[in-house]
Amino acid sequence: MKKKPKMKFKLIMLTLILSLMVTPFSALAAETSQPWMNKSLSAKERANLLLEKMTLEEKVSFVTGNLNNFYGFYNEGLERLGIPALTMADGPAGVRIANPDIQDKKSTALPAPIALAATWDEKAAKTYGELIGNEAFNTTHNVVLGPGLDIARFPWGERNFESLGEDQLLQSKLAVPYVNGIQSYPVMATAKHFLLNNQETERFTINSVASERAIQEVYARPFADVIQKADLSSVMCSFNEVNGTSACENETLLSDILKKQIGFEGFVMSDYGANYTTAESANAGLDLETPGAPNGHWEEKLLKAVKEGQVSEKQIDDMVSRVLTEMFSKGLFDQPVQNNLIPAEEHGEVAREIAEQSMVLMKNEKNALPLDKDALDSIAVIGPDADNASAAGGGSSLVIPTYTVSPLEGIKNYAGEDTKVTYAPGSDPISAGDILPGPSAVPSSLLSPGGNGKESGLKGEYWTNLHFEGEPYLTRTDNQVNFNLGFYNYDGLNAQSPKLPKTPGEFNREMSARWTGAIAAPETGEYVLSLSSLGTGKLYLDGKLLIDNESKKLVTDQKTVSLEKGEKHQVRIEYSTGEAGDAQDFGAMIRFGWEPPKDAIDQKMQEAVNLAKKSDVAVVVTHTYDSEGYVDNNSLDLPNNQAQLIEKVSEANPNTIVVQMSGRAVQMDWQDDVPAIVQAWFAGQEQGNAIANVLFGEVNPSGKLPITFPVDELNTPVSDEIQFPGVEGISEYSEGVFTGYKGYEKEGIKPAFAFGHGLSYTTFDYKNVKAKAKTKGKNKDTEITVDLNVRNTGDVTGSEVVQVYAGKLPAKVDTPAKQLAGFKKVELKPGKQQRVKITLDAKAFSYWDEKSDQWVMPSGKVPIYVGSSSEDIRLVGSVHIR
Incomplete structure (x- = not known):
């Protein structure tokens, strides 16, 4: 009886030995017929071997994208040579699955990228990217069309929710781990949109006119960092013109800046339909035409252009080689995509944790928050869509979630059965119509x-x-x-x-x-x-x-x-x-x-007011509709009479808390009427639980604004018509490098809430700042550091984002009075102190010289500002650059 298991074990071992013996031979056979499958070779070597076996027709077809499946974006690959298709998914806020046969098109709806930016947390950005990479790979996608690196130039931008904020350094610091996270799987990341794609109004035709200095210092900066620090695979060029030439046929952008100056070795793909020419775009540096126009501008047209000498075969080889090299480098040949069920609860927990970190406590008078559920008998939840989880950015970023938790549901769950939670909408639901300009819709x-x-x-x-x-x-x-x-x-x-x-x-x-x-x-x-x-x-x-x-x-x-x-x-x-x-x-x-006249309110609003009157506290959940499309509504008003709703509810109940859900800034004329405001962004599928945890103090808010909230749309550095929406099809970037908070400071415009603002349920003290600069390495690079003590002086554990700004440079050009140079997020228990060291960004102490086409770091004394926001400066020092 005891011999049978031994025999079975021997058979298993023999099978394993035979398989190990056979596998190398089969692999060797494959490598002999397809030597580019030899994993011991470099990605470049493998790409070159494969390129040699491709016909000209195959090369041109390979760089011409197509919809070979109604439910997805592809270039088809090539079965004869074992080249896998590029299966692309929209991705800035999660993986948007188009094919209903893949997990019912459901994936984890993460907080919007602008919410990720509000965490100011590089670890959170890496986790965010890793989840997207994981879900892309396990839902049959090997290319993610994200992150979005368009600077949030306007506070009302309808696509700001896809952005990582208004500051180039904050974007760069978060985009690098984001991309590294995606590409830790056999998935290629695509940074978009290159370049100056900063408005939806006339986005297909607008001519964005900007100086070389603004392009280099602000708009191209995040792209440069993810290329140089995260081995980015792909860049997507945009629809608009840049300085008079369409972005996808702009040689200055694609070849001179992106490939030669920045050193990008990956490939450039067009936005869908953004390639308007054949030879012009190919020669300018576009490497892959994605589907768009009915027949596109490449394929047969490009093949003809090569045969007629308008485009060299060497140029075609460079295009193909760039795509193939990235495919080999990121493992697309060796690890084919899979269809594995997403762990909904586990990934939902990640979405909730990021949402909690992103929420910004804008205002908190007399410690109105956190709420004490044991002291509350009744809570009125009010808002047009507080009873569902529809607050999300639209367009190509919209993800169908694996499940949802509404704000009402989250508050009810946390408050428990001993607290009565009731609901009234107060106004009609928010819709895509609310993007349109003009007064709110008639109720x-x-x-x-x-x-x-x-x-x-x-x-x-x-x-x-x-x-x-x-x-x-x-x-x-x-x-x-x-x-x-x-x-x-x-x-x-x-x-x-x-x-x-x-x-x-x-x-x-x-x-x-x-x-x-x-x-x-x-x-x-x-x-x-x-x-x-x-x-x-x-x-x-x-x-x-x-x-x-x-x-x-x-x-x-x-x-x-x-x-x-x-x-x-x-x-x-x-x-x-x-x-x-x-x-x-x-x-x-x-x-x-x-x-309406000031005191005229409709029936729905009156019902909400009546509910607020008889409740201990009222939580008004507002939101906007933001989406990619054709229109930017340059009004910052809340749609569907929600501002009036807040005013009337707060008159009825002084204990009114506003939870604002949007992907952009909103006008808050009502901020003096309420004791507390939480900016919750588009917080993903776990938005309800995340909101409840912040409101009740289960989580101490630590988010900081990645964009400036102006008083209104007329008081911004970009309120001139020539800047937005533009005049006769031209948008002048006349603010130059003074984007966002830098422009508010330059123009002397007081915002409602400053860049970097965010309160906590505890307090922090800053002391003993020291700044120093030293040269290091063979290249004599200048390293600038700031050290200071940070102490939690409150009663609860909390996280603080210490922000360091460089002052005006001793330069021959005008530079910002404050420019973000570094930051660090630290968590401290009550009474605890930490010595914080922050290495600053050398480019915050430099400018782009348009005459010499290079970065210049001027010598001299530079002020250093350390604080909790761009306005809330706690310590001032200086550093001498030699």
């Missing part, structure tokens, strides 16, 4: 569609033609007339609340619609009614034409009318994407808006 509770029912809203009739011809394709009741279709309405690209109706894709281009019903004012007074539209829009009140819009651009017109409380007036709105032009390209854009 649904003021509108009625007619008939005998008590339904709110207007009757909507939709046609798939321009002139209301035939029977309507769709008839329904719409709560509001507040629509932004086209790109914003494609499946998977819109972050709409589940409370909103889904509009069929048939209306995403050419369409017409009519809304009819009645409006009744909540109070007697003067009301401003408005219509924002692109195409042709008409507003009739009691049968009379009140507003008539017809425009190739998005416009807002408004009229003041006198209305009596409760008196119904007939409303008719007629809209067509029209023959006026551009509306058909972008999709329907229309909003029926209002500006």
Whole structure:
């Protein structure tokens, strides 16, 4: 009986020995027929061996991307030579899975990149990147289209949520570990968008005009750092023009700066549809055309250009070699992608921890936070979407989460059964329509569609033609007339609340619609009614034409009318994407808006106010809709009357806490009305639990603002029309290197909340600062360091981000009065002190000299500012650069 196990063991060992003997021979056979599969060779050597076996036709096809699968972005690879396809996924805020056959398109929805930036934590950035790399690889993707390294130039930028902030050093410090995290798996990271892709308004055509110095010091800086410090695989060029030449055919950008000066050895891919030429883009330095135009500009056209001598085969070889080398370097040949189920709970916990670190305690008077659940009998949770987890950035960054936790759910879970938690929306749900300019949409509770029912809203009739011809394709009741279709309405690209109706894709281009019903004012007074539209829009009140819009651009017109409380007036709105032009390209854009008298509030808002009155504390959860697309709303107002909601709720209950969820700055005229504000960003799928943990003190907030919050849109360094949206298709970067907080300081503009601002439930003391500079190494590089003592002087453990700013340089050019030069996040227990040493960024003490085309570090004395924000300076010193 005892011999059988031994025999079994011998058989197992024999099988293992035979397999070990056979495997090398099979591998050797493969390497003989395909020598580039020899792992002992360098990535460059392997790429060169493979390149020799490719025909010209295969090379051109390889660098021409295509959609070989409706659900994903690819270049097809080449089966004959064993080249795997590049399977790409949008990725700045998680892995966006397009194929429904892959895990139901679900992955971990991480906090938005702007939230990651608010952590000021390099370890968090590495963890963030590692999770994305892990999920990309395990959902069949080997290329991630992220991180986004576009500087948040405008506080109202609709794509700021994808950015890592307004400062180039903060971006660089976080982007390097982010990219290293992604590429720790057999996955290639793609930094985007190169370059000056800083607005959505006219993003396909705008000519971004900036100085060489601004490009080098600010906008190209994060790209340079991830190339030089993280072995970045790919860079994506943008749609816009840069100094008069399209970015994807801009030789100065792609060849001179990116490849020669910075030393980028990876490959440049176009944004989808951003390549407009054949020979011009190939010769300028574009290496891979991604799908876009119906037939693209490469493939057969590029092959013809090579045969006619417009593009050399040497240039084609360089393109192919760059892509292949990165594929070998990152393991794409040796470790094929897999489809393994994502560990939802485990990865959700990572998302929650990053969200908790990102939340910024903007204000906390009289220790209104943290909340003590044992001392509270009732909590009113108020906000249009506080009961669902729809607060997320839209567009290509939108991730379908594995699960969600709403703010209401998170607060209920933490408060427990002994505390009564109730909910009122206070306003209508936030939608893509709220990106449009103009006053907030008329609340649904003021509108009625007619008939005998008590339904709110207007009757909507939709046609798939321009002139209301035939029977309507769709008839329904719409709560509001507040629509932004086209790109914003494609499946998977819109972050709409589940409370909103889904509009069929048939209306995403050419369409017409009519809304009819009645409006009744909540109070007697003067009301401003408005219509924002692109195409042709008409507003009739009691049968009379009140507003008539017809425009190739998005416009807002408004009229003041006198209305009596409760008196119904007939409303008719007629809209067509029209023959006026551009509306058909972008999709329907229309909003029926209002500006009410100060004390006029609608029924939903009144219900929220009543709930707040009878509760111990009110938590108002607000949010914006931010998305890639066609429009930047340069108003910083909260949409759908949320500012008024905060004002009225805080009047009813002085214990009102505001939790603001957005990917950009918002105007806070109401900040003096409330004792506490938490900036929670778009916090990912665990947003509810993260918010609750911060509100109740389970987590001590440590986030710091990565962008400046201005008082309003008129008081910023980029408020001139020539800067945004631009004049006659040109956006002048006239602020130069004085982006963000540097511009506010230069112009003497006082912000509402400064760059780097963020409070804590404890306090910190700074002492004994010392700054010194010394030369080191063969190249005589200057190393500048700052040392200081930091003590936790409060009662709870907390983390502080110590920020160091370099002052004005003794230079012949104008330099910022303060520029971030270094930072470090430290955690301290109550009463504990730590000596903190921070090595500063040498480029914060340098400038780009346009005459010599190089960095210059001037000699002389430079002020050093150490503090808790760009405004909250605790210690001042200086350093002498020799």
